Amino acid sequence: MSSLVQSVDWLAIAPPTIAAVVALAVLVADLFLAAERKALLGWVSLAGLAAAVLMLLPLLDGDRATFCLTGAPHVCSYTADRFTLVIQFLVLGGAFLAALLSVTALKDAEKQVPAGEFWFLLLSSAAGAALLPASRDLATLIVALEVASLPAFALVGIRYGDKRSSEAALKFFLSSVTATAVSLMGISFVYASTGTLYLTRIAERIQHVDGQLHVLAQTGVVLTLVGFAFKTAAVPFHFWVPDTYVGAPLPVAAYLSVVGKTVGFSGLILVTVVALPSYSDVWGPALAALAALTMTVGNVGALRQQATRAYSAVRLLAWSSVGQAGYLLVPIAAAAYSKDAQKAIGSTVAYALMYAAVNLGAFAVAALVGRTRALNRIADYRGLYASNPLAALFLAFFLLCLAGLPPGVIGLFAKVTVFSAAVDAGLGWLAVVMAVNVVIALFYYLQWTALLFRAPEGEPEKHRVPAPLTAAIALTAVLGIVLSGAPQLVLRFSSTGLF
DSSP: OOOOOOOOOTTTTHHHHHHHHHHHHHHHHHHHSOGGGTHHHHHHHHHHHHHHHHTTGGGGGSOEEEEEETTEEEEEEEEEOHHHHHHHHHHHHHHHHHHHHHHHHHHHHTTSSOHHHHHHHHHHHHHHHHHGGGBOBHHHHHHHHHHHHHHHHHHHTOSTTOHHHHHHHHHHHHHHHHHHHHHHHHHHHHHHHHSOOBHHHHHHHGGGOOGGGHHHHHHHHHHHHHHHHHHTTOTTSOTTHHHHHHHSOHHHHHHIIIIIHHHHHHHHHIIIIIIOGGGHHHHHHHHHHHHHHHHHHHHHHHHTOOTTSTTHHHHHHHHHHHHHHHHHHHHHHHHTTOSOHHHHHHHHHHHHHHHHHHHHHHHHHHHHHHTTOTTOOGGGGTTHHHHOHHHHHHHHHHHHHHHTOTTOHHHHHHHHHHHHHHHHTTOHHHHHHHHHHHHHHHHHHHHHHHHHTSOOSSSOOOOOOOHHHHHHHHHHHHHHHHHHHOTHHHHHHTOOOOO
16 A cells, blocks of 8 residues: 655755745844844844755755656646746745845835845745745645735735835735735636646646536636746736835835736646647737737836836836746747747747846946935936946946847847747747837937936935845846856756756
């Protein structure tokens, strides 16, 4: 008789487990630390995230899986394959950089943000984000998605007495809860049609659904896609993004722009390409239309930002992130039409790696300027080169990467990769829409870049850069420069191994 007790591969689950354990340790330690020693919690959190990233290294020697069905060792709930490790590196690395920004932000907040709760929520969210790409059944996928999302609501509204922060958290919460409800409805329909929650078994069984359940299965597929479209901030489910980014503490906005977006996209990839490849005729055209709509609305929204409006720099980055989400959707849509779906998905992962590095860098410089200019307008960046040449040069580099212009070679490389994925899949019209949007984006990115080197109005204001903020800017800049020098590393690293 086979044992019903499952063995657990602790090494495979180490990255999200370490983040979760350190989160609990920080919460408990907060009860016993004096107010003047709360800063230690930030450094412990950084150490925990660094340890979680390092635990990815022993997993590189081959695929591992755990929580498998008894009698079916290849049907598992948790798989640490190449796709999982790349996304875990992205989300845990992104969380580490956001934590570096947070160390300075919490010190500047002067007790407006409770340190213990902040670090617990950030680490908990990072643990959920690291669990999601390893999930290979719909129940684990939804649990991971909510563990990543629920702490993020609280992080957005964590500042005491800040009405803007509270409103942003409420808008984010309501939109995300709606997305979850729609996703759960869709997943319940898929389960009712197939009788399983495991992604690989869904892929097998949904092709042979009984005729009476065919409409139910199709409805489940559509509702699941709509739910994940909310999470990825795809238009028309993007309305929460600008207000949420402005209302949240800047490190939290940076975290959401990279880690939150990556969580949504990795979930979308698992549901479409792994669980529902036979329904590519449903999700392929839908995602292609969403990609075109998202990149267009995002870039037009960024273009309309007025330089003198309060928080216009953060709003521009928010709308820009919506536009970038459109580019990220292109290869996933292309996977529905491509003979090599793995290559198409690799293009999304490659673009996500580029976007994560340079977008976090742009937010890091925005956090630096925001320390002396609380309204963080685009106009406040005029003459930044005169007061802080390195910060201005780095921000210019990050913006050029996002625009896809030299010397930001990695940005150009990532855009060409996504563009070629669309062309190879026969989506010529989507490649044309993307090309038009890249031109639109050039205008506002170059406009902001030029402003950095113009003569400042009045005496240039010196920006003192704390060590954690310096480290965050330097790490993202080094990563962007190295990848621009050797862009082939991105494609080699982002080969997914999903199939």
